[in-house]
Amino acid sequence: MKWASSLVVVAASLVGISVGSLGHAAAPLPAAKAGVALDYEFFKTRVQPVFLLKREGHGRCYVCHSNNNARFHLVMLSPGATSWNEAQSKQNFELIKRVAVPGSIDSPIVMHPLDEKAGGHPHHGGGQQFESQSDPAWQTLKGFVLGEKVASR
């Protein structure tokens, strides 16, 4: 929570942004852990589906994060497509590195959508997507930043 508190201070102090923009002032990322790497195949096959999944009571991550200019961004699906193609997945993999730090579960992609009561950040523009750390989708995000590979599941 100390990290979350610093995020609050930094975010609150950086207000010189375009009005109404969702380009929130970016808080510093936590430090990466040596020897841990993000796995592309795990991202493509396990993480990306989380962003497209319609979960009861919630909006999909994809809806906002493909439109706005938040730090976490996903490329638009091709017209009529229900998932990203290989080239788009590789772009998403590059983009998610802005919020996914190898070896750190304090990464924004992990903590930002998690309910504060479960240890997450106090506010996410898309609401508390994950009520607890036992949520399988949240576990997938956590596994990704910790370097999990497809074969390990």
Next chain:
Amino acid sequence: MRSKHLISGFAVLGAIALGSLTVSPLDAQPASKLRIIQTNFGGDSVHIIDPATNKVVREIKGFETVHGVIAAPDGSRIYFSSESENAVIAVDGKTLQRIKSIPLSGNPNLIDITPDGKSIYAAIALTYDDVSEFPTVKAGPTGGVDVIDTVSLTKIKTIAMKGGVHDLNVTPDGKFVIVGNSRGGRANIMSVVDTKTNDVAWTLPMDPAPSPMAVSKKADGSTDKIYAQNGRDNGFQVIDFATRKIGQTVTLPDISGQEKNPFGPPAVSHGLMVTPDQKTLVVISRGNSALYTYSLPDVKYIGVVTLGGKGAGWLVLTPDSKRAYVANEHTNTTSAVDLATLKELAVIPVGFVPSRNAIWMQP
């Protein structure tokens, strides 16, 4: 949701009150059909609140990431702008079933309706979907205002503008649309659209651009002042519509630290509205999770109430000018506030990230 809209609703309420020998809309409960529609930006439903009981009386599913909401002046329809569908969704006021989803030119934010109910104006924000210079993701040229004809339920025009649009207001007389070109693009202007031609009539340089805005009217119904927040400052500015001059700048009084909500940005103060009786300006602060009132036309500070929820992000006022319903985005609740006493009457649980809300008189 706008003053002129509330006035229309007030007229309907007046007719109902006369017919049933009741005195005021809120006193007339439970016979009153006045409702608050609360959207949930992070959710997949909208909630309908009965102001007589301050309880949710219905939840309508199937509205993922809805942004704006407005009811037809006669209550026969409710219109939602949907960010998941890039459309305005028309809903029948009796059945609460979809009539039509109207495709838009881009990603919609706030919507408003003319007093005659014939036209809807939809703010179109910039969409960040251009990866031609990847890894930079740029916005496409989609900002502006879409005009929808409610008879044919079609988009009849896109008014292209510099900068994306987050908020807009149809003036009480229905002659103009006040547009805040604030959603990226560094436009730094306020645009005024003539509803006869649906073209930009004039612009006013403002840095930052205004958003959201509220509009007051003169005794003859014409536009008097525009009260404009700007996302950066915890306050608002006063713009004289006739002279096109920016006058007073007001900073909201601070509150004690422990009552503050530190997650104010990106728009620390987001939501203000003129009461239908034109006597009070009601302003909310996301950063302070509080509601402030100012007397009009002198813009003199009256008082503040800190809210039970956090992240006040939008509000609507009842037609009798007595209450505000404030969406507490960060704690998934809507606060009912008595404006005369500045007392919070209820904190009503709703969906994830409650955002825009509107008054609706059930048909």
